[in-house]
Amino acid sequence: MAEAGSFADRVKQQADIVRVVGEYVRLKKSGQNFTGLCPFHGEKTPSFAVHPVKQIYHCFGCGKGGDVFNFVMEMDKCAFPEAVRIVAEKCGIAVPQPKERSPEERKENQQRAVLTEMHREAQLFFVKQLETTGEGRAARAYLEDRGLDKDAIERFGIGYAPSGGDLLLRQLKQKYPDKLIVESGLVSRDQNGARLFDRFRRRITFPIANEPGKIVAFGCRALGDDQPKYLNSPETPIYSKSNVLYHLDRAKDALRRQDFAVLVEGYMDAIAVARAGISNVVASCGTSLAEPQIKLLGRFTKRVIVNYDPDAAGQAATERSVSLLLEHDFEVRVLALPAIGDKKADPDLYIREKGIEAYVKALKEAPPYVDYLIGRARQMDLTTGEGKLRALNFLLPYVQKIPNRILRSEWATRISQQLRIDEPVLRAALSKAANERRSEVKTRPELVGRAAKPVERRLIRMLVEAEGFKRELAQRLQQERLYQGLETEKIFAALIVAGLSEEPMPPTEIAAMLEERERRLFYEILFEEAQEGTWEEAESCLEALRGRRTEQELAQVQREIESNPSATAMRELLARKQELLKRRAAG
Numbered sequence: 360m361a362e363a364g365s366f367a368d369r370v371k372q373q374a375d376i377v378r379v380v381g382e383y384v385r386l387k388k389s390g391q392n393f394t395g396l397c398p399f400h401g402e403k404t405p406s407f408a409v410h411p412v413k414q415i416y417h418c419f420g421c422g423k424g425g426d427v428f429n430f431v432m433e434m435d436k437c438a439f440p441e442a443v444r445i446v447a448e449k450c451g452i453a454v455p456q457p458k459e460r461s462p463e464e465r466k467e468n469q470q471r472a473v474l475t476e477m478h479r480e481a482q483l484f485f486v487k488q489l490e491t492t493g494e495g496r497a498a499r500a501y502l503e504d505r506g507l508d509k510d511a512i513e514r515f516g517i518g519y520a521p522s523g524g525d526l527l528l529r530q531l532k533q534k535y536p537d538k539l540i541v542e543s544g545l546v547s548r549d550q551n552g553a554r555l556f557d558r559f560r561r562r563i564t565f566p567i568a569n570e571p572g573k574i575v576a577f578g579c580r581a582l583g584d585d586q587p588k589y590l591n592s593p594e595t596p597i598y599s600k601s602n603v604l605y606h607l608d609r610a611k612d613a614l615r616r617q618d619f620a621v622l623v624e625g626y627m628d629a630i631a632v633a634r635a636g637i638s639n640v641v642a643s644c645g646t647s648l649a650e651p652q653i654k655l656l657g658r659f660t661k662r663v664i665v666n667y668d669p670d671a672a673g674q675a676a677t678e679r680s681v682s683l684l685l686e687h688d689f690e691v692r693v694l695a696l697p698a699i700g701d702k703k704a705d706p707d708l709y710i711r712e713k714g715i716e717a718y719v720k721a722l723k724e725a726p727p728y729v730d731y732l733i734g735r736a737r738q739m740d741l742t743t744g745e746g747k748l749r750a751l752n753f754l755l756p757y758v759q760k761i762p763n764r765i766l767r768s769e770w771a772t773r774i775s776q777q778l779r780i781d782e783p784v785l786r787a788a789l790s791k792a793a794n795e796r797r798s799e800v801k802t803r804p805e806l807v808g809r810a811a812k813p814v815e816r817r818l819i820r821m822l823v824e825a826e827g828f829k830r831e832l833a834q835r836l837q838q839e840r841l842y843q844g845l846e847t848e849k850i851f852a853a854l855i856v857a858g859l860s861e862e863p864m865p866p867t868e869i870a871a872m873l874e875e876r877e878r879r880l881f882y883e884i885l886f887e888e889a890q891e892g893t894w895e896e897a898e899s900c901l902e903a904l905r906g907r908r909t910e911q912e913l914a915q916v917q918r919e920i921e922s923n924p925s926a927t928a929m930r931e932l933l934a935r936k937q938e939l940l941k942r943r944a945a946g
């Protein structure tokens with residue numbers, strides 16, 4: 360609408376949508392966006408968002424969205440030229456000052472860089488201790504005992520923190536001031552706060568990296584019977600437990616390719632599973648998953664197999680995590696490993712005792728969370744009415760979280776059969792639970808496709824934002840036609856047109872090429888919190904799409920093989936199948 364170089368274009372360049380919208384709607388900063396109550400439909404919880412960088416707004420409830428002019432046209436019920444004038448007046452002639460980084464922000468960034476550097480040094484120190492010292496030799500023997508050979512030690516950067524008490528501290532002191540060393544969490548103060556000493560002593564160290572792969576913390580296991588058995592880095596300016604998933608930095612490609620994650624509790628489990636060839640494993644490194652971790656994981660896949668420890672704490676963590684994952688629209692399965700003899704089996708132990716194949720098989724057969732939960736409910740005493748009520752109350756909160764009515768109904772039938780509860784009684788309880796849910800949960804646009812995969816979402820973001828390579832990305836997608844058949848196909852088609860055009864196209868113009876349903880999905884994706892993409896990540900996403908296409912072709916060929924074709928056709932199909940299997944193995 361606003362042609363390049365026109366008055367409208369100049370106004371649009373100068374207008375700040377947050378300020379303009381802010382005159383009509385009370386906005387609150389929320390992450391990178393501003394949110395408020397939608398002025399176009401009645402609501403009690405805010406689902407209206409304004410994006411200050413992209414200069415667009417979008418309502419997740421009613422689906423209205425656009426640029427600053429669309430907003431004013433809709434609010435003031437006026438035509439485009441009038442909207443341009445109104446916006447120009449509201450903003451005056453003055454160009455809004457771009458926000459400069461404050462001196463505090465700059466200082467914090469510098470500090471974070473130094474803390475990361477210190478962790479890199481600590482990592483080198485721990486690795487060297489394990490390799491070259493007498494104490495380290497004892498630690499290596501312990502690791503070998505746990506089935507961790509030289510390869511594994513190198514691959515996962517396992518090290519050793521010596522018992523001395525200040526060896527690392529002394530090394531860090533040569534380069535950094537005490538204040539920063541304390542901030543790093545690598546050292547502790549004694550009780551009266553006078554003396555500093557190494558936080559980790561006589562422990563095996565496991566480096567914990569953030570998503571880009573920088574070490575930001577350590578998880579440490581006691582070598583002997585020292586307590587606590589596990590001791591981790593405290594929260595620091597570069598590390599927050601709930602924001603990091605162990606092994607995610609190495610699992611990213613596999614997560615995209617396989618489109619599911621195996622979620623385990625600790626780093627020993629993650630290492631055991633990754634060594635078994637299942638690279639798409641991450642550990643929550645704590646008894647339960649936190650919301651930021653779920654959001655982080657959701658950028659790579661929306662399907663999870665939860666494989667926590669089978670003890671009481673692990674079961675509670677499983678249930679809490681399932682519940683949270685469901686709230687975030689994940690597809691969840693639960694693997695509860697059978698006990699080995701009288702020992703309860705965590706993934707590490709199970710793989711060591713039963714072997715990789717047995718674990719892979721158990722993983723493949725992991726039931727949907729529904730069956731897991733019903734199984735748990737059935738362990739309760741169901742012979743009395745009270746017992747049944749308790750079992751039902753255990754299950755209801757999960758039912759409340761299922762957004763889909765048909766699924767809820769399927770649950771009802773299964774629960775009533777399995778727990779032998781009268782179905783009409785159960786349905787009454789369920790619909791009550793569902794009603795309560797409706798009053799709590801935010802409005803959700805039924806039109807928006809929930810199934811758009813994280814890989815597609817990332818590519819869409821990069822096609823909009825990655826100034827450095829979005830053109831090349833559009834070319835690749837066009838040449839290989841990788842987006843065909845995807846739920847997001849039409850969005851990709853529009854983005855490729857935009858990416859290959861000579862003139863830059865703002866998101867609102869791209870949105871104008873889309874139908875209502877796609878337009879909403881497109882805006883929804885633009886509003887997600889996300890980091891800047893890299894070409895490496897884009898390639899990994901493309902690779903995932905290629906892999907998905909091979910899978911689809913394989914399934915198609917298999918269907919044809921099973922449809923009893925002629926001998927000639929069969930030969931061709933089998934040859935084709937071989938070729939696809941080879942391609943899959945190479946991928």
Ligand SMILES: [Zn+2]
Nearest residue numbers: 397400418421
């Ligand atoms: Zn709305």
